[in-house]
Each structure stands twice: as C-alpha cells, then as structure tokens.
Amino acid sequence: MAAFFDRAYLQALLDVEVALAAAEAERGVIPSACVDDIRAVARAENFDLAELSADAARDGNVVIPLVRKLTAAVAERNLVSAHHVHRGATSQDIMDTALVLRLRDADSQIRGALARVMKAAAALARDHVNTPIAGRSWLQQASPTTFGLKAAGWLDMTGRCRQRLQDAVARSLVVQLGGASGTLAALADAGPGVTDALARQLDLGVPPMPWHTHRDRIVDVAAALGIACGALGKIGRDLTLLAQSEIGEATEHPAGGGGSSSMPHKQNPVRAVTAVSAAVRAPGLVATMLAAMPQEHERAAGAWQAEWQTMADLVAVTLESAGAIASALEELHVDTARMHDNLLMRGGVGLAEALSVALQSRVGRKEAMAHVERLCRDVERTGRSLREIATHDRDVSSLLTAAEIAHALTPENFLGAASVFIDRTLRQWEG
Amino acid sequence: MAAFFDRAYLQALLDVEVALAAAEAERGVIPSACVDDIRAVARAENFDLAELSADAARDGNVVIPLVRKLTAAVAERNLVSAHHVHRGATSQDIMDTALVLRLRDADSQIRGALARVMKAAAALARDHVNTPIAGRSWLQQASPTTFGLKAAGWLDMTGRCRQRLQDAVARSLVVQLGGASGTLAALADAGPGVTDALARQLDLGVPPMPWHTHRDRIVDVAAALGIACGALGKIGRDLTLLAQSEIGEATEHPAGGGGSSSMPHKQNPVRAVTAVSAAVRAPGLVATMLAAMPQEHERAAGAWQAEWQTMADLVAVTLESAGAIASALEELHVDTARMHDNLLMRGGVGLAEALSVALQSRVGRKEAMAHVERLCRDVERTGRSLREIATHDRDVSSLLTAAEIAHALTPENFLGAASVFIDRTLRQWEG
C-alpha cells in the first residue's frame, strides 16, 4: 500500500463494484445475469493505471473514470448489464469500502510483524532476566536495571499497540454505502437490504448509517498506526543508542546491508533507523488525518481527498517499521560483557543510589545523600572507584562495613523487582 | 486543566505523595506514623505555585522542588517522618500518576459533555426524521436528505468518540511506580507490594511493569481526545455552514454573546466556531504527543517534558469544544422553512438524480443521465423550474407522465432509507 493508487487498490475498487452488483442482484435490484458480466471484466489488468490517474485529477477521483471505463467494457459484453454497473452508489462508497478492505489486509500484515517483534522481545526478556545493564535516564547512567526488563518494556508496549490496532481495525471493518447524499435514494426501498448484502459479500460489518463525512473510525486506525510507529520508534531509538560505538551493548547484524560506501569498519543500524524515521513521519501523517475530520455536510470539499495518500503512507511506514524492528530484534547481537563494563565505568557511580539506600538504613535520607554526593565528587576528582573511596571514607566506613559496601555496590544486588516485572509482563502477553 | 501546572495538578501531585506514603506504611516500608505527618502538610495551599514553577525550570521538573519543600514542611512537624517522604520514588512516578488522576477527572467531565451532545443530537434526529434538507457534497446541492439524518450522523460519530475515549482512559488508569531506573530497587523486595498498595489507595490499575518511557497509553488518550475534537469540529463546521446568512437553516441562539462590536445585525456562531478552532488545534497537539513517543532508555531526555503542556492543552480544548457543541445543539434554532426553500431554489435541480432514477426505469442509465443533463442546462439558461421544463420536454414527457415527473421531483419522495438509518442509529445509542 506504498502508493495510494496502485494495482492492488484498483483491484479492491473493482472487487467492491462486483460485490455491489452481486448484492443488488441478490436483492432483486438488478438482473442476476449482470453480475457475471461485470465480474468478467472487473480485473485490474484490464485497466491502465496511468490513464486512470490522469483522468482522476480532472474528474476529482479515480472511481469516476473507472466506472466510465468499466461500464464501457461491460457494454462490449452485454449492453443491458452495462446499465447496472455502480447502481445507486456514489464514488466515495466504492473508495471507502475499498479502503476498508485494504486496511483489513494491511492490519493482518502489520499485526504479523508486531507478533514477531513481541516474540523476539519476549525471548530477549527471558534470556536476559538477570543480565545487569546500566539504567539510563536523561541519557545519564542511573541505577542499574536488566536488559531483560528493557526488552520486557518493548514487549509490553508492542503488545498493547498490536491489540489497539486490532481493536481499531475491527471497529472500522464496516461497509460504506450511501449514494449521493447518504440516503441510498436511488435504490428506493432496497437500500438497507443491499447494504446488508454487500456487507455479507465482503465479510464486513453494517454501520448504523453511511459515514461519508464521519471519519472517526478511519482516523482511529490511523492513530493506532501512529502509536505503533511511536512505540517501534522507541525501540529503534534504544537500539541506535545501545549500538553506539562507545557503548556497543547491542547491535544489529543484518546479513549484508548497512555498510558504508566510504568507511570500511562501519555497520549502520539500518533497521533501527528505519523505525526511527517512521516515527518521525507518522505524527505529521496522523495530524493530517485528524485535520481532515471536519468534513462538510454529506460529502467533503477537500478534506476527504487529503486522506487518500496520507493513509496509504501511514500504512506503508508502519509496515516497514514493524518488519525492520522484528528483524533487528530477531537477529540482535547482545554483548553482555560490554553491558557489564559500561556499568562499572567511571568508578561505578551508577550505583550511587544503592550506596545511599544502604546508608539510609543507618542515617537519615538527607545525610546519606550528602555522604554519597561527596564520595561521587571524589570519584570524579581522583578516578578511583566508588567502592574503594567509600571503604576508605571515615564517615561512611563508620556506618557500613567493607562487606556491606561491596554488597551495596554489586549491580546484581540492586535490581529490585526487575525479575518480578519481567515475569508479570511475560505472563501478560503469553499465549 | 487549562494550564499544565495549576493548583489542581499540584494537589494531585501531593495526593500521590500521600498515597505513596500510605502504601509504604501498609507494606511496612515506612512507619505508619509518618503518613499522617505527610498528609497534614500535603495541601496545595501550603505551597507557592509561582515559586515552584521557577524552581522547576532550573531543576528539570516540578516534583524536585516540591519534594524538597514538602520534606522541609514535614520536618517541621516530625524529623523522622521527613526521612520517609517520596521513599523509593522518582519524580516521574509522581508526575505520571498525578497525570493519570487528572485524566480520570477530565474524562468524566468530557464524557459528560459528549453525552449532552449525543442527547441533543438524538432529539434533533427524532424531531426531524422527516424534515427534508438539501444534501450537499463538495458544498454543492446534491440529492435531498433529512435534517434528522444529519443529526443522526452527529450522534453516531459522537457516540463512538465517547466510547473510544472511555476505553482509552480505562486502559490508561494505571499507577506509575518504578523508581530511578524502573526496578524499584530502592524498595528492595517491597517494590511490587508497594505498587499494588499504591494502586489500591488511588483506585488505579497495576501495570505489568513501570512505563516511564512506554507512553502508548497516554498517547492513546491523546488520540481519543484529538478524534473527539475532529468529530466535534465536523459538527461545528456543519453548523457554521448551515448558519450562513444565505442559507440560515440552523442557527445558534446563545443567551447573550456572539454579537458584533460594529455590526448590530450580526449573530456570530460563537459556539460552533469554538469547536472548529479546537479541531484546528488538536491535530498539532496529538502530533506532538506522537512525536514524543521515542523516549530514550529508562527515562527520556526531552520528549517526556514535551508532553506536559501539550496534554493539558488537549484536555482543555476538548472540554471546551464538547461543552460548546452541547450548548449549540441544545439551543439550536432550526428553520425548516428555509430548508424547504433552499431545497427548491435554482429550479429544483437538486432533485435531478431523482428524475434520472425515474427515467432509468424506462431507458438506460446513460440515456437517462443525458436527458437530465440537458434539462438542467435549460433550467440554468431559462430560470424556469426543472419540473416545468421536464414536463414540456418532448423526450422526457414521452417517457414519464406529468404526474410521474411531479412525484419524482418531490423531495419527500426521494429520501430513500434516511428514516431507516436514523432508526438504526438511535437504537445503537439508546440507553
């Protein structure tokens, strides 16, 4: 669905025209014999995409020239059947229903990719439940966490995004059929029956009424896509940061790809960057979908038209992003040794909070913080380790034994509920 | 919630600190006696908003100076209790949980206003189930519809928006508690128990794990607010168009307000315009929330900060818009005579499709369209009515009797399934 108007969309438009004829035949609106005539010619390969595009610009949308050409093609088989092409429908009925069909396909692909992300993240969470890594806030080392918990966070967020997309798409899988003004007047009394039959033909739901200018369902899908892009972008951002040459805790190892044209040593995080890029593009695209909501009266004068390429782009970037992150996580090279080394760099001040907590069992919080701040400044000044400085500090060593200090400053002893949280998260998304 | 940092938010922050202390006392982390000391001083009126704002700019967020001042205030009552303020938490734990509390309140208000919109729209749909009005597509008169169906469309869309918001907020009502790196390490083994207790204290859910940099739940609420603004904007846009001096089919009649400072005759559609304005602002605000999703590692370096005012603005504009549209619809002045007159203006060409459909029972679609196009050009040229011209046209009068032509050109006879759709929609949202 990269380009809005591609062959697959054209076929979806034709599928809707055929289903409409079938539904109308079923309800006695048109002769049954017409349906086969229409179906016989309603194949994308019978139409010229470029010509239709050009006509669409003049006519206002692609269904106008398509119906013209489809009618002509049917007429070559059977003149009577040609009279029954597109009966009672308006262009937007066809385009919106085709969009819904396309979203159903896209949703299935995207959720497949998100499931891969979840599976890969869950595996990382399980494998690294006890792998300490520097926690980082404001891009500064904070107290340690585990790589498993980081991966569990990716899983948890992706799981919700997948569910949200599924829900939004499910709510949106309804047929559009309203005719010129949303009353189906051209079908006289047969309108609701044809709507129901069309929905059955396409395995879609029946909305209470046509929704030509009530776009919330579609925008809901757009928002779910945008949120998924944002979540995948967070994973991508984390991956680019972990892969930094100076950090190197986790790196993409794509088979081929990612090399630099001028720097032989470089391995670019192509997949993570794909997700970051998608997360930069998605907000503007979702904003466009939201901005297009106030559509005039029964059918819009501009806003609906703005949806077309926007929605196609949003689907494309989400699919690309989800696939990229799935592959990145599936083949991620995790370097636990670098995680360990980075955690203890700069004298191990990343564990300052752990020492402060240990001291708080003896003195007040304020005093404990003051001691540790002083020690950290000494680490900075001298380049010696926090453990060494704490052990030799008169005040601190009068409160904690060397063993207690060593215990406090061992990352594995300051991981709190990380494994509980991983466990809760895995259980949440299991099955 | 107009300004991000107002007195109500300050109180929410303090409420979270009190609830945290109570939860920690419940789990034996801090002495029970401390809780009352903290609660006693944790009242917004004890703190200086402007001073806190200024300190927040320097410290990075408002909880840092607030905890400092809260600790000092507790210390004046009891030095020991002061040690237990904010135990094990990070600033973001307090701010995110306070945000969730604020969203719960806002959701309740906004859904109240949306319920008013739904009730008023349903009443209009019921009252005008048979009121013909020109359908309008591309801002051109199309085949007729009913004002009831237009109102039913407002109802249907608003109903979904209200449900979507409720769902998104329900999914987001979870406590945030993770400490510095999301492990609650400073609470040792007590972390998960304190989290559970805190959630009970505040009547919030327990997430599988902290979500400091997993913002999809909050952005989901933002999107639901944005979609609601878009839907309300569609109603507002329709109202401004219906209220145009030249159309005048429905007008706001606010008690006072809406007058012009220089033009005595004017009655501005202040409420509809409020909703249109909100729909212009919301997309950019939602885009910001989406753009802020890729947050680094355990806690973000910039993106989280971008959420604060944005989320507050989004809540404020949605509430304002929903209230405005509710009032506008509740007091809407509907002018059915103007609807009728407008429908028949320009020779009644808005019913051209009806005549074409009638002709299609006798001749093919293409021929029928060609006849009607010719007649419409005559209407345009002569200024006479479509009915008159059709009745006197040799070709058309050979296919349809004068009575058939008159029947076809009566709006009430070309409303299709409008009443069925209204009925389906009312049943959907009933109760």
Place this chain on the structure above:
Amino acid sequence: MAAFFDRAYLQALLDVEVALAAAEAERGVIPSACVDDIRAVARAENFDLAELSADAARDGNVVIPLVRKLTAAVAERNLVSAHHVHRGATSQDIMDTALVLRLRDADSQIRGALARVMKAAAALARDHVNTPIAGRSWLQQASPTTFGLKAAGWLDMTGRCRQRLQDAVARSLVVQLGGASGTLAALADAGPGVTDALARQLDLGVPPMPWHTHRDRIVDVAAALGIACGALGKIGRDLTLLAQSEIGEATEHPAGGGGSSSMPHKQNPVRAVTAVSAAVRAPGLVATMLAAMPQEHERAAGAWQAEWQTMADLVAVTLESAGAIASALEELHVDTARMHDNLLMRGGVGLAEALSVALQSRVGRKEAMAHVERLCRDVERTGRSLREIATHDRDVSSLLTAAEIAHALTPENFLGAASVFIDRTLRQWEG
C-alpha cells in the same frame, strides 16, 4: 517530483556524480580522462529503478547501490576510471545536492504557477474594482466589500508567498560536499577547491561548511511551500464557499471534469478542492520536516531519512495546488447579479453598520447601535426591508431623511477605501 525516488531524481543523482568527477578532475584529484567514462554511463535509463529501490531498503539509502552499479558500469569501459567514481564523497553529499537541484527545478515550476495565480487575481481585482459583494465574517454577512478587493487579497498573499519561496530557495541553492564526517578528509587538502568547482559545475552556491545535519535551509523551503499551500487553500476555500449552490457568486468552469457520476446537474469545484486538500496535507508534511531537524552529530540516525518522501510530497502538493488555483481563477465564472442579490437578501441587514454610521453623525454610538439593532429585529420579524422599516421608524426618521437612509443603505456608498486598497495592492505587485 510526486514520488521521492523517480527517474528524474535518479538522473539528478547521476548528474551530481558526473559533476563531482568533473570538479575533481579540474582540481587534479582524479585524471581528466575518467570524467567522460563516468558521464558516458551516468544516464538514468541504464539503471533499474525497482532494483535500486529494493537495494536501498537494505543498504540504508539509494546512493550506496547506485554507486556500486555505476562503478561496475564504468569498470566495463575503463577499470581505472571506476576507481575514481564518487571519490571522497559520502552518499548524503550526492543525495542532498541532487535534492537542491530538484528544488531549483520545482521552484521554477511552482513560481510559474503562482505567477499565473497572481495575474489572474490581478485581472479580477481590476475588473471588479467596483463590484459590491457581501463581506462575510464568521460566515455571516457583514458590511459589503467588493469582489475586486477579495481578489486583491488573493493577489497580495500569493505575491508574498511567491517572493518568500524564491528567497528560501535562493538561500538553499548550495552544494553539499563533506565526505564521511563533513571534513572532506579523503580529499586531503583539495576539499574546499573541489567544493568550489562542484558548485560552479552545477551553478550552485558554496556554503561556509557542509550542512549534513544542519537542515534549516531545506526546512525553510518546506515552510515556504507549506505557507504557499495555506494561502492557496484560502483561495480554494473562498472559491468553494462562493460556489455553493445557495450563493453561486463565482464558479469554476473547467472544460470537462467535475461532473458527478450520479447527479447530472452537479459541477464540482474540482480545482478549488484540490487546493483545499493540499492545504490539509501540507501542515503535517511541514511538521515532519521540522520534527526531523534535531539530527545527531555529523549524520543522522533516522531523521534525515524521514525527509525524503516528505519533501517530495510537499513539492508535489504545492505544484498541484498552484496549478489548480491558477486554472480556477483564469477561467472563473463571476456572477455579479448573484452578488448583488445576495447582498440585498434578508432585507438588506448586511448594511446595518452603514445605517449605524449614518446615525452616529447625529447621536452617540451606543444609541445608534441600539436603534439599528431594534430595526434589524423588525426586519427579521416582518420580512420587510431594512430601508422600508428605517424610513417608517419614528426615531430613526427623526434623525435621518428618507434620502439619507436610502443613501446609507446603498452598498456602493459604503465601500470605504476598497478601491484605494485595490490600487495599492495592484501597484505593489505590478511589474
């Protein structure tokens, strides 16, 4: 430039590679003989767009596979020349410089279309300098203005947009050449000389330094395009409103196009709607360009990639919008009779301010307003004209003679400085 990666962009990339070789030969970096070998094969038709696209997804950008294939193609002619393809450059050097070349072309086309808009708007302003039309604020009739002034407003705004675009593009027409880290280290001392020569080859400016992650120039162009779309969208919005069936003061008369598939009488404002749609899409696209600005260090990890399709879309929608509005204005059907009729509809209350001003020469502003408000209510209630009611009102007729009332209520007598403003505007953009 509708799709980011099309044949024209591919040729631009190849043109930059050839120009780079020529520049390097000029500065003695590579043998002169190589240039012809490279130029001979650097033609878009020698490369497979689809294959390059697929490889780009894996490699991270399209220049990596392109250079590979270009080098291979050159090698078939001359192995030595193949060594000198893409010397010292990084992929982004080629892509950014090609983008600049494309923007130069696009700017010329867009400014051409904007000049057509200006010419057509100026003609309308001149032709309708004295054509009264209802002024409209909040979509309510306000005091009259002239259609000429409305067109002058379109001219004035478009003129500034055209100038702004020209300025922004002029500031951005600089070559990009920095190599891997922006130092051109691979060219040793020859870097600045090659940059200068490359700029001359392509008739571009030389920036003080490479700008791989300093995107403000490009975003400035994006903003200028977005502002132009907004301005054209305002014209499009005005045109759709003027063309409403109930107003009909100005309508598009495209040769062919704009018909409805089901309603024979309809003439959709396809061109105006194209501009409205573009104005809905542009803000999100510009927002993406702005969001992509904080690019990391020497070259970005995601944000630059987000620019590619976004910038192409922005150029495409602007060009489409400008062309559509140009055609719409050039062939606009202006109905001055409808303008006159609409102005005097509803009893002529659109001139209430005029009467109020006349009364203010006799009584205070407050009292004058009160009188006129009362009269307007009578118009509303009785359906009689403001002139008739004012003439028979005891209070008002004691202050103004019937002739004075008639004079005040003649639109032509209450047009203020409209013609002066038109004149000033035409002079501003003349020549």
Place this chain on the structure above:
Amino acid sequence: MAAFFDRAYLQALLDVEVALAAAEAERGVIPSACVDDIRAVARAENFDLAELSADAARDGNVVIPLVRKLTAAVAERNLVSAHHVHRGATSQDIMDTALVLRLRDADSQIRGALARVMKAAAALARDHVNTPIAGRSWLQQASPTTFGLKAAGWLDMTGRCRQRLQDAVARSLVVQLGGASGTLAALADAGPGVTDALARQLDLGVPPMPWHTHRDRIVDVAAALGIACGALGKIGRDLTLLAQSEIGEATEHPAGGGGSSSMPHKQNPVRAVTAVSAAVRAPGLVATMLAAMPQEHERAAGAWQAEWQTMADLVAVTLESAGAIASALEELHVDTARMHDNLLMRGGVGLAEALSVALQSRVGRKEAMAHVERLCRDVERTGRSLREIATHDRDVSSLLTAAEIAHALTPENFLGAASVFIDRTLRQWEG
C-alpha cells in the same frame, strides 16, 4: 508571552486602542480631546484579566468585552469621548496589531538569546579548531572531525535562523486596520489616512490592504520560530549525546539545578533537554498555524481563533529554548581528553577510512576497501589496535610502510578541511 492572554497582551491591546484614537484625532475623525481621556484609563491594571477571559469565551474574543469596559471607563471621565472609543475598527484590528507589537518584543528577546548562542558557539569553534573528536554518523563512529567544526556547525545554523527570524518579523511588522469587512467603510474617506497615522503612532509598516484572512506573514514568523527551535534542538540533541556517561565529552555545568532526587551522582543536562523538548513541541504548533491559514472570506470562522494560544506557545518555547542553549554553551565543560580517548577506542577503527585512503594511493578503491574491512574484522576479533594489525598484515605492509600506517592512523592527520570550514564559517558570522 507564555499565556496568550496575559497582562502584557492586555496592555498591548489598550495601547492599540489609544494609538487608534490618536491617529483618528490626527486625521480629524474624532476630537483631539478624546485621546487623553482614552489614554488616561487605558492601563492594564484598570481591568480584571479573569473577568475579561470569562467574557471572551462568551463573546467570541477578548476585545469585545474590553471595548465595552473601556468605553464605560472613558464614559465616567467624559461621555463624548466614550463615543469615539474603537471608532471604525473591528476586534481583529486591535488583536492583530497587538500581536504584531508583541512579536516585535519577542523577536528582540529571542534574537538576543540567539546572539548569545552564536557568540558561545563561535568561541568554542575558535578554541577547538584543532581538537579532534570522533565524527559520528548513524550514531556510529565515523572518521574524525574537530570539536571546533561541530561548534561551527551550531554557529552557522543559528546564524541563519536568527537572520531568518529577523527577516520574517520585519516583513510582518505591519498594522492591521480594516474594520468589519476590510474596507474601513465606517471611516468613510478617512480610512487610508488613519491607517497611515496609526502605523506611524506604533512605528509599524503600512500593508497594501488589510490582512484579516491573509495570514502568511504571521505564519512566516511562526515557521521561523519553529525552524529556530529545530536548530536549537539539534544542538540540544548533540549536547545530550556528548554528555552521555559513557561518552562524557561535553557536559553542562549549571550553577545548581539538574540534580536527581534519588541519585546523588547525577547531573542532568537540564538545558539541553529544554531545547530538545521545545523541538518536539514546535512542529505541532507550526502545523497548527499552517492549518489555520485557509480562513474564510473577510474574517474566519474558527481558524483565526486557533492561532491565539498557538502563537503564544511558540514564542514561549523558542525563547526558553534559545536561553537554555545559550547558557549551556556559555558554561559548557569540554573534556578534550575524553574526546581523544573515545576516538582511539575499539582499536582505532574510526580511522579506517584514513587507512583506506592511504592504500588507494597504491591500489584501487575496491581493493583498498577490502583490505581495510579485513583488518577491521581482525580488530574486532582480537581486540588489538588497527595500527598494530595493519603493520603486521602482509598485504598492507607490502603497500605502506609502518610510518605511513602510523601517519594515516593519527587523527590529526585526517581532518581534511575542517579548519578551512571553521574559518569560512567564523568569517560568515563575524561582526
């Protein structure tokens, strides 16, 4: 200008009313004596902000209640003068002109802060013209650059942003005066003269015609602010990345501030993060300004209203961001030792391109790349330095001497034109 409607904006509104009276007195439209009466009461402290805000919600904008109250206040001094308050103007005339006055002030403050950024960046560029630092692309170490060139990039980009803002504001400093429909009809023939006089009073320019719904000038300022936020966000992003615990090449040293409530060792990059946050918010705000451009006819029904808070927010975040980055750069702690160490980490593979270039003087590009790729893999595998491995590699050592290898792998020898680019950039912005 943090809140749209604050005391300073109220005073600006009142200043415009006074200037309007003075201009009208100057042109003989109102008695000169009125001006002093109006000026005497037109002080913000005489009005209740909260009350005006509440009334504004009902009336549609704040000038309507303000004029009412101002008129009443003037009437207490002099009944006649009260008749002449706000003569011939519409609310939007006052609000737009007040906005222009506010933008003039804001521009001056923001450009002051940007000048501080430029000065600090220029000093860093000068001081570090020869300080090698790892170049980084895709967040991977690339060939070296200098910290001076990085700072020069900040300078260059900020310089253009400052100039662009100045230009955009200069183009926008025009008075707004059009009355109800943009014709100044209520001023009869005096309109243009009053406009000119008002412009002189306020030291603003005279536009060719009123611009109530032609918003490109204001949006141009918005775009310039947004671009500045993006540029400052790039600096902020670089600073947060350089300040990472594992990199530590440059850190903020704010006096106070930036500490963590739980982690004694942490120093958060509060200022850089302020700029990153602003760069996340600005795109959505600019998008809103662009989306608000298609304003209906003579005055808008919703879009103008959307500008108010948006523009205020945009000014506020830009000012905050510029001030934060100025302070960050002025007090930046640069650690050249860490820059050096980081550059040579991982066996010095960041210089792989340098070795490849050296080899290309002996063999073809492809072969040179292949050699270096092999060496880099050995570095990765063995942990030995690239220099050591290259020196002992049979193939490479047959092409380059040990001294040539050592020369190639010394960062200072592979800085290309960095110092030339710094010099060109400093000269560009000097003076």
